[in-house]
Amino acid sequence: MNLGAFLIRRxxxxxxTMLGVVLLVFFLFNxxxxxxxxxxxxxxxxxxxxxxxxxxxxxxxxxxxxxxxFVRQIVTGDFGNSWATQEPVSAIFRSxxxxxxxxxxxxxxxxxxxxxAVALAVAAxxxxxxxxxxxxxxxxxxxxxxxxxxxxxxxxxAYLLGWFPVKGWSDDFWRNxxxxxxxxxxxxxxxxxxxxxxxxxxxxxxEIGQDYVRTARAKGLSEVRVLLVHVLRxxxxxxxxxxxxxxxxxxTGAFLLERFFAIPGIGRxxxxxxxxxxxxxxxxxxxxxxxxxxxANLLGDLLYHWLDPRVHLE
Amino acid sequence: xxxxxxxxxxxxAWRRLKRDRVGMISLAVVVxxxxxxxxxxxxxxxxxxxxxxxxxxAPPVFLPDDQDPxxxxxxxxxxxxxxxxxxxxxxxxxxQLAQIRAHDPVGAQQPIVARRLTLPxxxxxxxxxxxxxxIKGSETSILVGxxxxxxxxxxxxxxxxxxxxFGRWVDDSFNWLYGVFTAIPYLLLIFAxxxxxxxxxxxTIILIxxxxxxxxVFRLVRAEYLKHKSREYVxxxxxxxxxxxxxxxxxxxxxxxxxxxxxxxxxVVGFIKSEVILSFLGFGVPVDVxxxxxxxxxxxxxxxxxxxxxxxxxxxxxAILVTAFSLLTDALRDALDPKLKY
Numbered sequence: 001m002n003l004g005a006f007l008i009r010r011x012x013x014x015x016x017t018m019l020g021v022v023l024l025v026f027f028l029f030n031x032x033x034x035x036x037x038x039x040x041x042x043x044x045x046x047x048x049x050x051x052x053x054x055x056x057x058x059x060x061x062x063x064x065x066x067x068x069x070f071v072r073q074i075v076t077g078d079f080g081n082s083w084a085t086q087e088p089v090s091a092i093f094r095s096x097x098x099x100x101x102x103x104x105x106x107x108x109x110x111x112x113x114x115x116x117a118v119a120l121a122v123a124a125x126x127x128x129x130x131x132x133x134x135x136x137x138x139x140x141x142x143x144x145x146x147x148x149x150x151x152x153x154x155x156x157x158a159y160l161l162g163w164f165p166v167k168g169w170s171d172d173f174w175r176n177x178x179x180x181x182x183x184x185x186x187x188x189x190x191x192x193x194x195x196x197x198x199x200x201x202x203x204x205x206x207e208i209g210q211d212y213v214r215t216a217r218a219k220g221l222s223e224v225r226v227l228l229v230h231v232l233r234x235x236x237x238x239x240x241x242x243x244x245x246x247x248x249x250x251x252t253g254a255f256l257l258e259r260f261f262a263i264p265g266i267g268r269x270x271x272x273x274x275x276x277x278x279x280x281x282x283x284x285x286x287x288x289x290x291x292x293x294x295x296a297n298l299l300g301d302l303l304y305h306w307l308d309p310r311v312h313l314e
Numbered sequence: 315x316x317x318x319x320x321x322x323x324x325x326x327a328w329r330r331l332k333r334d335r336v337g338m339i340s341l342a343v344v345v346x347x348x349x350x351x352x353x354x355x356x357x358x359x360x361x362x363x364x365x366x367x368x369x370x371x372a373p374p375v376f377l378p379d380d381q382d383p384x385x386x387x388x389x390x391x392x393x394x395x396x397x398x399x400x401x402x403x404x405x406x407x408x409x410q411l412a413q414i415r416a417h418d419p420v421g422a423q424q425p426i427v428a429r430r431l432t433l434p435x436x437x438x439x440x441x442x443x444x445x446x447x448x449i450k451g452s453e454t455s456i457l458v459g460x461x462x463x464x465x466x467x468x469x470x471x472x473x474x475x476x477x478x479x480f481g482r483w484v485d486d487s488f489n490w491l492y493g494v495f496t497a498i499p500y501l502l503l504i505f506a507x508x509x510x511x512x513x514x515x516x517x518t519i520i521l522i523x524x525x526x527x528x529x530x531v532f533r534l535v536r537a538e539y540l541k542h543k544s545r546e547y548v549x550x551x552x553x554x555x556x557x558x559x560x561x562x563x564x565x566x567x568x569x570x571x572x573x574x575x576x577x578x579x580x581x582v583v584g585f586i587k588s589e590v591i592l593s594f595l596g597f598g599v600p601v602d603v604x605x606x607x608x609x610x611x612x613x614x615x616x617x618x619x620x621x622x623x624x625x626x627x628x629x630x631x632x633a634i635l636v637t638a639f640s641l642l643t644d645a646l647r648d649a650l651d652p653k654l655k656y
Contacts (some may be wrong), residue, residue, distance in 0.1 A: 020494030028510050143636035145587065147594055147610050148629040155617050248499035255501065256591070270502065271595060274509040286506050290497045 003302075010301070014294050021290045025283055026070050030063070070283075079284040084276040089284050092269060099169060100265035102181055103254050104120040107188045112243050112248075115193055119200035120227055123208060126201075135201075138194035146191040146253060150260050153187045184257040191253050192246070199242060203235045210234075244300035247291060257310045323572065323650070330545070330649040337645025343638035351453045360449035363604065369401045371621045372437030374444075390586060436623030438612060447604055448627045454605035455593075456635070458519055459586035465524030466585070467578045470531025471567075477532070478539025479562050495529050504588065508597040519598050523585045531577045540571040572650035579643040583636055590632065606632045 061069075073079050079089035122131045158166040164183035170176055207213065208231055216226045255267030262268070266285065273281035321329070331337050353359045405411075430437075435444040477488035495503070507522045542548060543566065551565045586606075592598035593607025601608075606628045613625035 016490060017497055018495040020490060021497050024494055024498075027508065028506060138631070139638060139640070143633045143640060145606075145610065145632055145636075147590065147592055147607075147628060148625070148633075151610065151614050151617060151625065159618065181613060248501075251499050252501045252591075259595075272507060274505050274595075274597060277512070279509070283505050284511050286498055286502055289499055289502055293499060294497055 007298075008009060010298050014298075017294065018291065022071065022074065023067075026067055027285050029279055029283055030070075032067055047294075079280045080104050082278055082281055084273070089280050092281065093266065093284065093288070096134070096264055096266045099176070099263050100254065100258065100267060103184055103188070103257060103263060103265060104250060106177075106185050107192070107254065108243065108247075108250060110185065111189055111192050111196060112239070114189065115196035115200050116232070116239065118193075118197045119204050120232065122197070123201050123204035124223070124227060125127055125239065126205060126208075135198065138197055141194040142198075143191075146252045146256065148170060149191050150187055150256060151187075153183065153190070154260060157183055167260070169263050170238060180261070180263070184261045184263065188250070188253045192250060196242075196246070200239055203238045207231045207234045222239055233307075237304060240303050240307060241300055244296050244303075247296050251289070327646075327649040331645055334645045336641055336650065337649065340638040340641040341647065343371070343634065344642055347452065347456060347635050350449060351456045354449050354453035354456065360446040360453070362451045363446040365443075366429070366441040367443050368433040368437035368441040370437065370439060370441050371616070371619070372429075372431060372433045372435040372441060374623050375434055395427070420486075435627050436621070438621075438624050439616065444624050444627050447609065447624075448606075448631050449608050451604045451606045451628060452631055452635070454516065454599060454603055455586050455589055455607070455632070458516060458589045458599075458605070459582045462520045462523035462527065462585045462589075463578055463581035465520065466527035466581055467531050467574060469524065470528035470577070471535050471570075471574055472549070473528065474532040474535025475539050475562050478536040479543050479558070479566070481540075481543075485536075488536070492529055492532055495526065500526065501588075501591070504592065505597070508592065514598070514600040516599055516603060519589055519592060522592075523588055527581055527585060527588075531574065531581070534573050534577060535570055538573055539566060540567045542569055576643060576647045576650065579639065579646060583639045583643070586632070586636065586639075 061247040077090050081088055082092060085092075109188070118134070122134050125131055148301060154166065158164045165180060169180050213226060213230060217223075217232045221230075254265070255271065257263070258265040259271050266289075270285050272278070273285070325417055327495075331341070350359070354361075429441055433443045433445065435448065438444060438447065473488050473491075477485045498506075504522055504525050507526070508518075511518055511522070539562075543561075548561055551561050556565065589598055590607035590610065591604065593605045594611045595607075596611070598607055599605045609624055609628035614627060615623070617625055
């Protein structure tokens with residue numbers, strides 16, 4: 001099957017899921033959540049104000065009309081204004097995306113590179129003291145709450161030692177990348193590296209026992225070449241899938257890091273929105289992040305095919 | 315048991331688990347925690363964690379200090395507020411405050427209480443004993459994790475059983491639901507529900523976690539049911555006239571119980587972690603309930619003042635339980651693996 005047809009089919013298959021996400025979010029906010037007019041009108045509301053707000057939000061209309069409004073909002077990307085700041089939701093997301101990506105992308109690249117390197121190393125010396133010590137260490141590391149990492153890391157490296165700014169962000173790209181993003185990225189790395197190393201180690205070990213590895217060694221190839229070229233190429237297949245599947249987990253870490261380090265990203269905006277009951281932002285974020293997650297999965301499938309030509313796109 | 319009867323799955327699994335030293339140790343740790351939760355829940359221990367027994371930020375007893383560990387400080391519970399510099403302005407509430415004080419001089423006349431200068435694991439901002447606080451916090455966090463995991467596992471099992479057993483449109487619709495719930499990143503979904511529900515409470519978190527966390531169980535149980543529904547023993551049960559419900563829950567369910575148990579144990583760990591994050595952010599337990607997450611939240615500000623003991627206590631208590639539970643999950647998975655025969 002060629003790529004174009006595959007893409008169209010996969011995108012088409014996403015439609016029902018996406019519809020489900022829209023329905024779920026709609027159901028949550030328009031049915032479970034009760035009347036948002038009371039939140040908006042504040043504590044001293046009179047009935048006229050409430051009726052007015054209900055009319056503006058469109059919640060005095062029948063449910064199906066409200067659903068249509070919601071779908072139109074998603075398609076046009078116009079979710080109106082934030083209830084807390086009156087800033088257009090689309091403007092908020094546009095300005096918050098950059099900082100989030102500046103945290104997420106280095107974290108993902110560094111995490112994958114480090115985890116693969118460590119996994120290859122421990123797999124090469126499997127069963128040794130190094131292997132066992134690292135595996136035991138990663139079990140312990142995994143059990144400590146990521147909150148503890150962030151709290152202690154921020155206190156020790158930024159507050160006590162003063163190596164990094166405690167929190168903050170600037171308008172300058174390089175300054176952000178080299179000053180403000182460094183500690184959050186490193187802490188994010190600390191949190192996510194242990195489970196990845198454990199998993200990638202098993203992937204590498206699965207490959208190391210294969211016949212082609214023995215053949216490569218028998219040909220007299222160096223151990224480095226066997227590991228980096230032969231084993232890694234094959235172990236890369238599950239690793240890539242895992243990196244893309246781990247994206248939501250990475251997002252969780254990034255949410256908290258943004259909040260702790262006062263980075264004006266999407267995660268911090270969402271947490272703020274939950275605190276302020278700022279529904280338009282939460283709705284928009286849920287729908288768009290879900291969409292992005294699905295696209296990331298599709299990208300994973302394509303990469304899978306590119307890495308392993310034996311895999312047929314179907 | 316007759317001498318030639320072969321041991322069942324659970325007997326075999328227990329035998330294998332008993333040989334696993336790491337598994338047994340973690341089982342002991344988990345059971346100890348559960349006993350603690352039970353005692354705290356019943357009100358036998360850590361009932362009065364809200365009592366202010368120590369001075370503010372009382373250090374732990376083991377810190378090198380020249381003070382006698384049983385030393386106490388005499389503190390007036392509600393001291394008169396210090397004189398505040400009003401910058402020449404008149405206090406608009408001065409008259410009312412004077413009236414209140416004249417009517418109700420309790421604050422001035424309450425007996426002076428003795429507060430301890432040091433506590434076993436230190437004290438927090440108000441002088442609560444961190445040891446009792448961490449026990450009470452463990453109770454909340456573990457109970458939330460356990461109950462939510464039972465709820466999520468039950469839900470996932472039921473849906474997985476229906477989807478796998480009936481197939482066709484039932485399967486399609488449950489799969490669709492699965493796709494929807496997994497498309498939204500987990501934490502984001504929890505945030506959205508927390509934002510909508512508006513009310514904080516232990517039961518709210520349990521509900522949120524339970525209603526969103528069923529997806530992993532669903533996938534595995536569905537696969538098990540797909541596999542089992544055409545096995546001979548199920549077909550035989552059907553031929554004997556067993557109803558669908560009986561085939562699903564009396565015949566097949568016991569054969570998938572090992573999968574469910576491992577998932578349950580995995581969910582407990584995951585939900586405890588989620589509860590801690592939610593409570594930390596203030597979307598979890600209400601203010602009058604203490605959990606590991608709310609303790610970490612307080613500890614964040616205490617750390618800047620150099621008061622590290624609450625952070626250490628809550629962090630360690632959680633790390634030990636999570637390590638033990640994860641290792642136990644691994645041991646259970648190995649012990650219950652039906653491919654192992656010995």
